[in-house]
Amino acid sequence: MAMAAAIVATMPALKHLIRITFTPPFPRKLQKFHSLASLSPNFAQEDPQQQRLEQEQHNQLTNNNKTSRSSSSASYFPKRGQTLELVCESLAFKGKGVCKVAETGFVVMCDRALPGERFIGRVTRRKGSYAEMEFSFGSKKWLPKELLGEKQVGNEKYALGLHAPGFFDKVLNVDKCLLQSEPANMVLAAIQDCWRDSQFGLTPYDVHSHTGFLKHLMLRTGRNAETGLPELMVNFVTSLYKPELLKPLVEKISAIPEVVSIMNNVNTSVGNTSVGEEEYTLYGKSTITEILRGLTFQISANSFFQTNTHQAEVLYKLIEDCAGLRGDGSQIVLDLFCGTGTIGLTLARRAKHVYGYEVVPQAISDAHRNAKLNRISNATFVQGDLNKIDESFGNNFPKPDIVISDPNRPGMHMKLLKFLIKLKAPRIVYVSCNPTTCARDLDYLCHGVKEKNIEGCYKLKSLQPVDMFPHTPHIECICLLELL
Numbered sequence: 001m002a003m004a005a006a007i008v009a010t011m012p013a014l015k016h017l018i019r020i021t022f023t024p025p026f027p028r029k030l031q032k033f034h035s036l037a038s039l040s041p042n043f044a045q046e047d048p049q050q051q052r053l054e055q056e057q058h059n060q061l062t063n064n065n066k067t068s069r070s071s072s073s074a075s076y077f078p079k080r081g082q083t084l085e086l087v088c089e090s091l092a093f094k095g096k097g098v099c100k101v102a103e104t105g106f107v108v109m110c111d112r113a114l115p116g117e118r119f120i121g122r123v124t125r126r127k128g129s130y131a132e133m134e135f136s137f138g139s140k141k142w143l144p145k146e147l148l149g150e151k152q153v154g155n156e157k158y159a160l161g162l163h164a165p166g167f168f169d170k171v172l173n174v175d176k177c178l179l180q181s182e183p184a185n186m187v188l189a190a191i192q193d194c195w196r197d198s199q200f201g202l203t204p205y206d207v208h209s210h211t212g213f214l215k216h217l218m219l220r221t222g223r224n225a226e227t228g229l230p231e232l233m234v235n236f237v238t239s240l241y242k243p244e245l246l247k248p249l250v251e252k253i254s255a256i257p258e259v260v261s262i263m264n265n266v267n268t269s270v271g272n273t274s275v276g277e278e279e280y281t282l283y284g285k286s287t288i289t290e291i292l293r294g295l296t297f298q299i300s301a302n303s304f305f306q307t308n309t310h311q312a313e314v315l316y317k318l319i320e321d322c323a324g325l326r327g328d329g330s331q332i333v334l335d336l337f338c339g340t341g342t343i344g345l346t347l348a349r350r351a352k353h354v355y356g357y358e359v360v361p362q363a364i365s366d367a368h369r370n371a372k373l374n375r376i377s378n379a380t381f382v383q384g385d386l387n388k389i390d391e392s393f394g395n396n397f398p399k400p401d402i403v404i405s406d407p408n409r410p411g412m413h414m415k416l417l418k419f420l421i422k423l424k425a426p427r428i429v430y431v432s433c434n435p436t437t438c439a440r441d442l443d444y445l446c447h448g449v450k451e452k453n454i455e456g457c458y459k460l461k462s463l464q465p466v467d468m469f470p471h472t473p474h475i476e477c478i479c480l481l482e483l484l
Helices: 002-008 048-068 182-192 243-253 309-323 342-348 361-373 414-423 435-447
Strands: 017-022 083-091 097-101 107-110 118-126 131-136 161-163 171-173 214-223 230-238 259-266 278-284 287-292 295-300 332-336 353-358 379-383 402-405 427-432 458-466 476-483
Touching: 083 107, 182 214, 182 230, 182 243, 214 287, 230 243, 230 287, 243 259, 243 278, 259 287, 287 309, 295 342, 295 361, 309 342, 309 402, 309 427, 309 458, 309 476, 332 342, 342 353, 342 361, 342 379, 342 402, 353 361, 361 379, 402 414, 414 435, 427 435, 435 458, 435 476
Parallel strands: 230 259, 332 353, 332 402, 353 379, 402 427
Antiparallel strands: 017 107, 017 131, 083 097, 083 118, 097 107, 118 131, 161 171, 214 230, 259 278, 287 295, 427 476, 458 476
């Protein structure tokens, strides 16, 4: 109790408010963060009278919250306008504070909260899976002043580089990236050297006025299957198809020996996504090659493939180990979000048959091509949106012994989770790039959803993080679940 009072004494005045978002609870077994919490170093310097006033405020708030909360922390969800007391217990993705609503298991992901801080907040808006809140704590801004204050990046009018954190319309100019290959940096330098030259008539796309030509530059590095040397694909994403404007750049970068493919994706929508409705080959071939787990893969411009292929070897070996295929050719594998078929094809060598599903048509085409390239005949790949499955899903393949699920950052849709719980495959290997949605989906699979009368039927047996993205907060997690 004395410790709680000391923490409360660090609460600042309510005049400092910031906005945060929060998500549904993490799995119950992952909620015990108490050993990770730390106290604010300033609590001993607070004025005793101020401590007593804040303690009284804390007691009143706690009593009010006790009467308004559900007795079940698992089903607790705050209402609009409700005042809450939060405690930050650890740090998560992008430095967000992992905070709990006092006396419940409800988790809040809070910007700029530090472990050991206790603060008061009020729910201002509620949405389907999260809410926006205003909170009363003081902390320093983690972004550089020039980004948050002046909202400017550099002195140049045009830039080619990376988006500044928190700004969809600001780009930090980059001349070299230490995380990509040297040939890729040569391509970047060649383009940086001339694209701003007025004689070429090239202009960057303006997300406000929806004018301009160049939207994105995508560089992909693979390995030649015969020599093992790097080979590059350069993909220009533009707002219109005007190959004559790109001709000077194509001539310049095609002189670099490692460049084997130059593509042009055309995205005519007002959005600034890097995937186009139309695709054209400006130079060389339309795919590059990568070697992974002893297999050869051909990758097109819009197909997903692991960016860090060295660590992908580690990742896929761990997936194979978790899958635990006997190797006698008797087991069925269901590969959800299969992409270009990399995981499914590596498992096909020890399985009876692999059935893969993916929403991107081009990725499915690559998967078929890769199966043929590696002479694998026991793999079937189907194009379909796993977020829109109906009762008929599952009629076209036998009950699997093992399910592999590798969704993108939003995780799995409730329809798919309900299907997996009903399917009751003996083993699920969940590969996640987002710990937050991973925790949510594991909670559903293991504990169910009481509000929807869905009972969980799995137990989490192991969880292995893999650092796929050095020098970033992003990680991949391989989770093994077994049927109860």
